Amino acid sequence: MEELPRLLLGGLKIGAVYSLAALGIVVIHKATRTVNFAHGALIMLGAYFGFFLLRLFGLPYALVYLLAPVAVGGLAAGTEWLFLRRLRRSDAFSVVISTIFIGLAATELIRVAYRSDLLSVPQVWNGPPFFIGDFVLTRETLWIIVGALFMAGTGASLFAVARFGRPMRAMAASARGAQLCGYSVNVVYAQAWFLGGTLAGFAGLFLAPVMGITPELADIMIVPAFVAAILGGFDSIKGALLGGVVLGLIETLSAAYLSSASKSALTFLILLAILLWRPRGLFPESKIRDV
Amino acid sequence: MFGCHGSARTFALGLATCMIAGVIAWQSAMAEPGVDKEQILIGAFGPLTGPASWIGLGARDGMQLAVDEINANGGINGRKLRLQFEGAQTPAESIAAVKKLVEQDAVFALVLGSGSTGAAAAADYLRESQVPSYNIVGATPKIRQPFSKHIFNGVFPSAATIATSFVQEALRGKPKKVAIITGTYELPQALLTGVEPQLKNAGVEIAAKQSFDLGAKDFTAQLVEAARAKPDVILFIGHYTEAAPALRQAPELGARNARWVLDISAISDSLPEIAGSAAEGVRSIWMFPYYFNDRAPAMRDFEAKWRRKYGTPQGRPNYVDMNGYGDLYVMAVALRKAGADLTRARLIDVWNSDMHAVKPSDFGAFASDVTFPETFTPQDHDGNKAYSSLEIVNGHWQVVK
Numbered sequence: 001m002e003e004l005p006r007l008l009l010g011g012l013k014i015g016a017v018y019s020l021a022a023l024g025i026v027v028i029h030k031a032t033r034t035v036n037f038a039h040g041a042l043i044m045l046g047a048y049f050g051f052f053l054l055r056l057f058g059l060p061y062a063l064v065y066l067l068a069p070v071a072v073g074g075l076a077a078g079t080e081w082l083f084l085r086r087l088r089r090s091d092a093f094s095v096v097i098s099t100i101f102i103g104l105a106a107t108e109l110i111r112v113a114y115r116s117d118l119l120s121v122p123q124v125w126n127g128p129p130f131f132i133g134d135f136v137l138t139r140e141t142l143w144i145i146v147g148a149l150f151m152a153g154t155g156a157s158l159f160a161v162a163r164f165g166r167p168m169r170a171m172a173a174s175a176r177g178a179q180l181c182g183y184s185v186n187v188v189y190a191q192a193w194f195l196g197g198t199l200a201g202f203a204g205l206f207l208a209p210v211m212g213i214t215p216e217l218a219d220i221m222i223v224p225a226f227v228a229a230i231l232g233g234f235d236s237i238k239g240a241l242l243g244g245v246v247l248g249l250i251e252t253l254s255a256a257y258l259s260s261a262s263k264s265a266l267t268f269l270i271l272l273a274i275l276l277w278r279p280r281g282l283f284p285e286s287k288i289r290d291v
Numbered sequence: 292m293f294g295c296h297g298s299a300r301t302f303a304l305g306l307a308t309c310m311i312a313g314v315i316a317w318q319s320a321m322a323e324p325g326v327d328k329e330q331i332l333i334g335a336f337g338p339l340t341g342p343a344s345w346i347g348l349g350a351r352d353g354m355q356l357a358v359d360e361i362n363a364n365g366g367i368n369g370r371k372l373r374l375q376f377e378g379a380q381t382p383a384e385s386i387a388a389v390k391k392l393v394e395q396d397a398v399f400a401l402v403l404g405s406g407s408t409g410a411a412a413a414a415d416y417l418r419e420s421q422v423p424s425y426n427i428v429g430a431t432p433k434i435r436q437p438f439s440k441h442i443f444n445g446v447f448p449s450a451a452t453i454a455t456s457f458v459q460e461a462l463r464g465k466p467k468k469v470a471i472i473t474g475t476y477e478l479p480q481a482l483l484t485g486v487e488p489q490l491k492n493a494g495v496e497i498a499a500k501q502s503f504d505l506g507a508k509d510f511t512a513q514l515v516e517a518a519r520a521k522p523d524v525i526l527f528i529g530h531y532t533e534a535a536p537a538l539r540q541a542p543e544l545g546a547r548n549a550r551w552v553l554d555i556s557a558i559s560d561s562l563p564e565i566a567g568s569a570a571e572g573v574r575s576i577w578m579f580p581y582y583f584n585d586r587a588p589a590m591r592d593f594e595a596k597w598r599r600k601y602g603t604p605q606g607r608p609n610y611v612d613m614n615g616y617g618d619l620y621v622m623a624v625a626l627r628k629a630g631a632d633l634t635r636a637r638l639i640d641v642w643n644s645d646m647h648a649v650k651p652s653d654f655g656a657f658a659s660d661v662t663f664p665e666t667f668t669p670q671d672h673d674g675n676k677a678y679s680s681l682e683i684v685n686g687h688w689q690v691v692k
Contacts, residue, residue, distance in 0.1 A: 003515045006544050010511025111340060118345075118532050118606055120564035129543065138543045211508040211536045212565045216342045220506055255512030261475055261502035263512070 005135055007256050008249065013141050015248020016148035017203050021225035022232065022240040023152050024199035027159050030235055031168035031192035033175075034084070035096050038103030040222030042197050046072045046204025047213045048110060054121050061124050069201030076197025077190040085186055103218060111215045119213040140210065148206050152244075155199045156237045168192050172235075224251075227271055233281025242283050323634050325399030330371045331626060331633065333358075334398030336388035336413075337405040337428070339378035342506045342532065345559075346428055346611050350404025351376045352601055353608070353615025357651075357658070359600070361623055364655055368631045372623070379405060382412030389413045393420050400424065400638065402622065404615060407431035407450075407477040417442055423638050427618040428611055431481050435673070443642055443672045445618035446578050446662050450478070453555060454485025456576045456678045457526070461552045462493055466523035470499035470549070472513050472537065474529040482528050482554055498522050503533060510537040511544060518545040525549045531559035538566035538573065550574070561606045563686045570683045574691075577681045579613055580663055582690050593659040617662030620651035621674065627654065643669045
């Protein structure tokens with residue numbers, strides 16, 4: 001069991017990024033009732049924007065962490081404003097389906113425009129790792145765990161507590177009620193997409209130095225982001241935060257102690273079991289009373 | 292009278308038969324698919340999108356560079372070459388692409404720029420169709436067995452040959468225990484089939500065996516388990532898109548104390564950039580005489596030509612660009628040797644009997660010899676079996692002299 005701390009740390013590291021990714025999906029869904037299948041592409045764009053700002057413009061990481069996620073958020077809000085707003089007039093199904101194709105289009109555009117396959121960005125933190133006995137903790141791992149969870153927590157607070165999130169909370173509670181209170185659906189929806197996109201941008205930026213940057217980041221991240229969101233309870237902010245961490249730990253521990261070859265299959269089986277046991281996820285936001 | 296009349300009729304019938312046969316023969320000679328007075332149409336396929344797009348993009352761009360050079364220097368026996376490349380990522384798409392190229396576009400010959408996945412999928416159809424086919428990237432045994440006199444293999448040798456070279460590299464330093472981390476998809480599994488028995492025959496203990504899916508980016512569990520076995524060597528069998536994040540994670544998870552040997556598809560300039568200092572000293576095998584930025588004139592010429600045509604995208608040209616370039620020239624040599632009356636049968640005959648130590652510059656001094664010479668015999672269609680060793684030194688891959 002001496003390897004357990006390393007496994008837990010590894011699971012926490014990837015789980016923190018899953019939390020960020022899942023939170024973006026939940027924020028958009030809660031406020032707009034749209035399941036955003038383009039979220040993987042937004043994460044990928046976060047990584048690419050980071051690459052452009054770091055490598056092409058030579059900006060320092062501090063500025064990149066400020067600009068890249070905001071740029072992704074702006075792009076997401078713009079997409080909602082330009083395309084999805086018009087589709088909303090037909091039905092919700094059209095909007096959801098169109099997010100699939102917006103995601104695919106973004107991924108393929110990146111591939112066509114920037115055809116090299118694995119891009120790299122420098123480490124955020126240089127310097128030796130921390131040694132705790134045999135245990136090694138790199139600055140990068142520490143940064144991802146603390147940074148990703150901090151940003152996820154900030155995003156959750158913005159939605160759930162801050163003044164910024166009040167219109168979205170109102171829309172989540174009752175769209176008609178929010179409108180009667182004077183909130184514009186178009187503005188609030190764009191706001192929710194901005195926040196969700198910004199969180200996705202952060203997720204991509206945290207992943208970029210560790211994994212390298214490829215268009216496949218979109219495919220790689222969309223599944224765990226959804227699984228984490230569902231695991232936590234699809235409409236639960238707290239659930240998204242915890243669901244990501246739980247998924248990261250489940251993935252890592254099942255791969256280590258059960259089978260690395262069937263890591264994905266085991267993860268989904270565990271997810272299925274949890275959903276059968278608790279269909280509303282592990283951490284639902286509201287309680288249901290049986291009457 | 293009757294006899295005379297009968298013999299005249301027989302003669303007329305015979306003459307008509309001969310004429311019809313002649314017309315059919317002439318038509319069939321003229322109707323050789325993909326060849327006319329002006330050009331020879333070569334079909335190719337490979338993944339242009341998805342996680343393995345680096346294979347298809349490299350094959351397409353490397354081959355097109357050679358085609359352009361050949362055409363600029365007069366073509367082949369007075370004909371220009373034309374390359375038609377179909378994107379195909381999955382096995383189903385690969386079969387569809389091959390059928391389209393053969394049945395709809397009527398190409399003269401095929402180049403498989405697809406890696407093992409596409410080559411394995413198309414193998415049965417290619418054997419049946421008997422179209423001359425040149426597999427330049429796929430190591431899979433499924434394209435090699437059962438043997439077909441119409442299918443040839445270029446720079447990329449069989450999985451068995453790669454496995455042997457890979458094991459030789461791994462056994463350097465006489466390790467007692469190894470850990471294997473391998474992908475679950477076609478090429479790594481084909482390599483693993485060859486590697487395991489050879490390691491056991493050499494008396495080496497396989498202390499841990501871990502797997503990952505195509506495109507995996509988090510290797511915490513695999514690395515922790517590999518490190519727990521305390522191996523002397525870790526063999527990583529997978530793409531560089533997977534090897535780079537794995538290596539980067541390795542020191543933190545205690546898996547960098549062992550010597551790492553990567554398989555050929557993990558070689559890329561992006562790998563040391565992403566893995567950082569963890570990549571130092573990592574070794575691999577290389578199916579080419581030079582690595583990128585080598586000072587050898589052939590390599591410098593090739594890279595300059597590639598960049599003039601395609602610019603400077605990061606990570607390119609990759610080795611599949613070299614692969615496509617060199618092997619297109621090998622095919623061009625065979626096409627030229629097959630003569631002006633080009634038929635598929637003639638090309639197959641030449642390729643089986645008259646292709647010994649063929650290198651790009653055999654076609655013309657303007658070509659760059661970035662691949663090892665290839666030899667084909669009627670019994671052996673694996674053109675290349677040579678390899679060199681690579682090591683990452685100061686953040687760059689270098690051929691170990």
